[in-house]
Amino acid sequence: MKNQYKIAGMTCASCAMSIESYIKEQDGIYNVAVNYPNQSIALDYDTSKVSIKTIEEKIKQIGYTLVIGEHKTSQNTFEKLEKKKLELLKKKLIIAIVFSTPIFIMAMFLPEKIAYKNWVMLLLALPVLFYSGAEFFIIALKKLKHFSTNMDTLVALSTGIAFLFSLFNTLNPQYFINKGLVPHVYYESAVIIITLILLGRFFEEKAKSKTSSAIKKLIGLKPKKVTAIRNGAEQIIAFDAIMESELIILKPGDRIPVDGKVKKGHSFIDESMITGEPMPVEKTKGSKVFSGTINQKGSLKIIAHKIGNNTLLSQIIKLVEQAQSSKPAIQKMADKIAGIFVPIVIGIAIITFALWYFLSPNITYALLTPITVLIIACPCALGLATPTALMVGIGKGAQQGILIKDAQALETAYKIDTLILDKTGTITEGKPQVTDVFWGKNTNSLQLKKIILAIESQSEHPVAEAIAKHLKNKNIDKIAVESFQSSIGLGAQAQYKNITYRIGNKNLILQNNIIIPKTMSTKANNLKTEAKTVVYVSDKTHVVGIIAVADKIKESSLFAIQKLQQIGIEIHMLTGDNAHTAKAIANNIGIKHFKANVMPDSKGAYVKQLQDQGKIVAMAGDGINDSNALAQAHVGIAMASGTDIAMESAGITLMHSNLKQIVNAIKLSKVTMKTIKQNLFWAFIYNLIAIPIAAGLLYPINGFLLNPMIAGAAMSMSSISVLANSLRLKNTIIN
Structure with missing residues (x-):
């Protein structure tokens, strides 16, 4: 049996180590991995030799609670605990x-x-x-x-x-x-x-x-109620009651509950949670639809092919869970050494008592010296060394718009040698915008703009919406047009003063025998090589204008990518977009490694593939489709302009959605880890020097014996010195 459970009661990484080492010794346990940040345990065990109830009891014996039961029930129980x-x-x-x-x-x-x-x-x-x-x-x-x-x-x-x-x-x-x-x-x-x-x-x-759970957010993408056709009538049913091959009705704004195919209707579906692409996808009879995506303006009837745990959304949830649980627990240096340090200190205290008791006639010294050893060796400085530096480092990052969700991300960021970037919303702006407009000779562009706005304002197509928004921002007023017609997959047309104007793709132009001037054709081809969507504008006989729409590259992306490459980080780009667009963006931005048409599970697999090569991988993205890869990566970096789920799956969130912040995050990680190492060094040096003195090492030489009160003060001073060193981070310049 392989399964994952929640554990309540863990307070530090050494708790995870204790549970792991204790459970491993039990007969029938093949493998056990305790994840402290995720508060979970992954178990692989032989049910004929050991039951989950036995494991639960064993864990309880050492002071922790194993939460068993169905996923939803156990999660609720864990949260209550x-x-x-x-x-x-x-x-x-x-x-x-x-x-x-x-x-x-x-x-x-x-x-x-x-x-x-x-x-x-x-x-x-x-x-x-x-x-x-x-x-x-x-x-x-x-x-x-x-x-x-x-x-x-x-x-x-x-x-x-x-x-x-x-x-x-x-x-x-x-x-x-x-x-x-x-x-x-x-x-x-x-x-x-x-x-x-x-x-x-x-x-x-x-x-x-x-810290909200990414899994909880993903589960929230499943609608609670859906409209199905049963016995020839529409019925509102629970999400869990959907049956395979059932006919589901989708109204505008509905979230799709299953994976299936469109039986009837026409609409655009926002599939950004799967592909990461901002452009909604047109759906007609026979088109595939996926659970968790959002129906936009049209109505659809779909046939449920995959339901429940078999849907793509459920698979994404499963992948995120696996990626989070596979992360190693945060093995802070203090906790690693604690396993050796604590028994050594206890041993020194016992030896100190024995030596004073047998070698000195003064029983008082035999009692005071071991107490002094235990007081002065108290792990306050050791315990403060890491969290105080992390606290200041995290605060410093927050001031600069770098939000650190967990310490592991900050501890690891300076080690990364490979960075994977999602294209849409990370390298690019994440929404279609008008980038270029060209008008033919002797064209009344102002009047044409008013006609275009009038036509595109009536269209439901995302590209039409981008064009309409662009013209509205230019303070263009629309005029009244007549005989509006929308052609699915082609564009739209309308009449103004008895002249038919068409706006759409090249097929719409060719089907109506419209002439494309050579200059316009050349310009359109050049725009297509730049991965831009070309929209033709024609009157009755000729193309009179061209509008290019694209997801623009952020101004900061090129600088940031060059800076990251200069410090030795290999950049990869993943996108759900087509190969032509991916290649054009990669060439423009200077990225050698890229992959197109990537589905969410493939992104996580790509991260794992690089990790298997020994690389320390960071992943930067902003969509639900990135959540698996963000969780799988050594360091997940989310853009604040993206989805909550991406931010929950990532260890670092960039509030300004600027790739230059990744460079700053790496610098912040470096100086924070340097401070932690300094703190640990001084905490251990302090113990190394102070414990022998507390035990009475100097007494035979000069009669000096450390008073427990002074030991307590010294212990406090060591903590203060660690705090002071951590606070120096506040004045460190990261930019």
Whole structure:
């Protein structure tokens, strides 16, 4: 059985690693891949040896929840669990802040000898440790049962021992006083550590809760109700009730619920979600239609050929799910090393206690030094190293119109060596526009423009709409024409002052024996080589004008592509458009690698093909048809002018829809990752130097022994230094 499920309760990438390593050990499990960003697990297992219920129980044993059931049901259950988790986390954080703030003030600013000070701090610390921070201790215990550790283990140990030591000194201060030592308490260290970590987790969960699901958006493209003909009458039925070979009625504006063929009617269908092309496609009897596309102005009767999970839209949904789940979990350096770091710190603390206990007659030192080790080794600086730099980097990007959806995209962007660009809406403007207009000699162009506007305003064709819009923007007023006729697939005609004017393609002109002057013919052929749609305008006998309509290349595209190629990135272009248009655009923009007539599943496969060659691939697009490829790529880059689904599938969204922003995103990734590495370096160097000193390494040399209070302050300073280094990113110039 191969299946994918949601997992609730993961808080970091090391959680994913723990689940993966634990489940792999179970008999009957062939393969397991836990995806932290997607909060999911992909399982390949033998149902004769292990059941999903058993796997669910095993995962529950180590503190997480496997959500099983049908896709829609499990998704809803998962969302409810995550919402409940966020609400509980918020409540715990508020309580932690309320109770830890007075503890911190009392410990830092009030004299030691104030009566009952320690008792007041003890009472205030109880709800922070045993309510707000309870999860750290619960998870640490569950990990201990299975001989594993993570950052929660270190947090639980350091805060737990600091609290127990403080509790002992509160209940029995005379023990240390009799030995000539001050019975310090460290309640503030314990509660502040818990509060800071809860604050970080709250912000992370809050960000995740705001991220809508691309899958959910795609599913929303399926209409809830459709009109079908049953028993000779029209009936409104549920989408799920559609049967194969059923006759479906589509009215203007309806979203198509199935893959099928037109039986009767004439209309234009917006298929941009499949092809990415802005030009609606004309549909007549026998034409194929696809689920999720939108019927425009006409009415159609279609026969359902593929329904439910067999439709093209369902296949796109499946491909996006697979691409998202196949992404590796974010393996941040701190989490990778945590698996080794935590046991080493615990081992050092135990060895420190043993050495002091057996080599020194002072039991106090044997107790204080391991506590100092655990406090000073607390992973605050280590835990802040990556998220703080990412937070500042993401904020810096947002200021410049580069929205980072997930950290993995920012971590990977500077490594990309191959960039795939969708044509329409990414390289080009994404909508048909009039690019060229030529009039014949001795032509009254102003009057002709008024006639053209009058005719094209009555046509439903997308090219006619583009021409009409162009003329309206030129403040042209239409005049009254007579005998308007529209010819499907050819164009339209009407009369003005008893003269018939025709506007359409070359076939319309030839069928009516209209003469095309040589100059006009040459001009039309030149425009066609530039991948432009040519519209002929004629009077009764001659072509008197030519209008070219095309999806214009953005002014910024050429500069951006040249810049990207200069920094060593190989550019590929994919489009659902025809080969002739693709070649013309590629030549104009300087792209060597391009592919035309590409369907959505082929785009994802193309990305995978390049990835299999060892390339780090980024994909930039703006349509639903790009969503699979955006999810499959190492870095997905969406244009804000495109669809919500493209933006949900991508890790980065460019608010200005300008390819120059991709260059800036790569630069931002580079400086952010440099900052992260600096933070991690200093956090580890700090631990490397501080832990041996905390253990008492200098005591035999000069009698120096680090006080736990100073250790707590040093731990705080290390966190502050990491924060300060991250904040330097704000002043970095990206352009």
